Amino acid sequence: MHIDAWIEGIPPTAVYAVVGLIIGLESLGIPLPGEIALVTASLMAVKGVVSPWGVAICAIAGAIIGDSIGYSIGRKGGKPLFEKLGRKFPKHFGPSHLATAERSFQKWGMWAVFFGRFIALLRIFAGPLAGALKMPYWKFLIANVLGGVVWAGGTTLLVYKVGKSIEPWLARFSWAGLGAALVIGLLSAWIMKRRAAKTHAKIEAEEAAKAAAAAKEPVAD
Template sequence: MASLIDPLIEFVSAHVWLAYLTLFLAALLEAVPILGSVIPGSTIIFALSALVPGGDLQLEWVLSAAVAGALLGDGSAFWLGHREQREILNCWPLSNYPHLVARSEAFFRRWGTLAVFFARFVPPIRAFVPITAGALGMSPPIFYAVNIPAILLWAPAHVLPGVLAVSALHRYGGFASHAGIAKYCWILAVIAGALLIALWTWIARRRREGAVIKPAVQSDRGKL
């Protein structure tokens, strides 16, 4: 992954408008079902934020590009599901990934409206919940009332850690080149991703344990 991210940063640092376009597309494609589960959009956004402290990119435009891409991606997926209804979940290419569709539907049914908010921070469910919400009949006003605040939190959560990390590297680490910065941003992105996966695994395990304990308790009460 580093071999892909490093040249990307070097290239977009020399073509600023492409940097903003890359940020926009990374955020947009993360919301596309199937494609969003394999595109490292969050890593790209985190890595490109390394160019903000050096003045290559402007923070407000980086945030704007990420927000705009996420809004368009989530909104398009939602409206596709809203228009096609549940049939879309059984059509190609979603039909080739029944386990991810099932996870997304279970996630949505468990958390309801809040699933739209939580999913923005949980890959790869993030790429499936908007279309699932539309397919299962969530109304557009409710979807956007939850989705927009989630994206407005998600964008800074992805951009600002990279900005702060690189600012610290500039100040205390003595790194001035984009290559050195890119390397350490990629490492930080991998660590952040691992922590998110660990957190999600812990939550899922706790939920399964709770599901096992609850029937057992009810069974004991029935015997009494």
């Protein structure tokens, strides 16, 4: 069963907790479909099953708390933690993904935490990597709170408003909103994978060049 169908099948009062938990675990560093869970709950709010404010508040809380816990784990474990995870879960925490995430932090600084909230693969790195790179907590907290509010609150509001405007057709085409979210999520994941692949190829080329240069160096007597 897909997670969207599962969420739609649980009691309405449990939806808030489940959405907050999924988003919190994803923000902590566990690859879960937080965006799909959020959009599904927002569509349920359009139908009047749950409150959009309840969904938004729980999603924002999950995002901020999850990222904060991830920051603490990353600060304690440091880069060796990512190296260990990369060996166990190369699909999500491989060296190329980590290198891409690090370059985002070098380019944007604290705002990588904010912008990372909108990119599927970077979202699981933001908190732990910010901690591992020893980003000052107050900087992390500002970007974390702003990112959580804009992403979680904004997504809920957008889906709810759009859903309400097309409510007469939503009963027959409820998949449209979820389909659009899936396309956006897949597109952002594809972009990150391409960047990761390019970074990985560059790293391999640099290492090969260093190895070749070292092989040409004369051996001291």
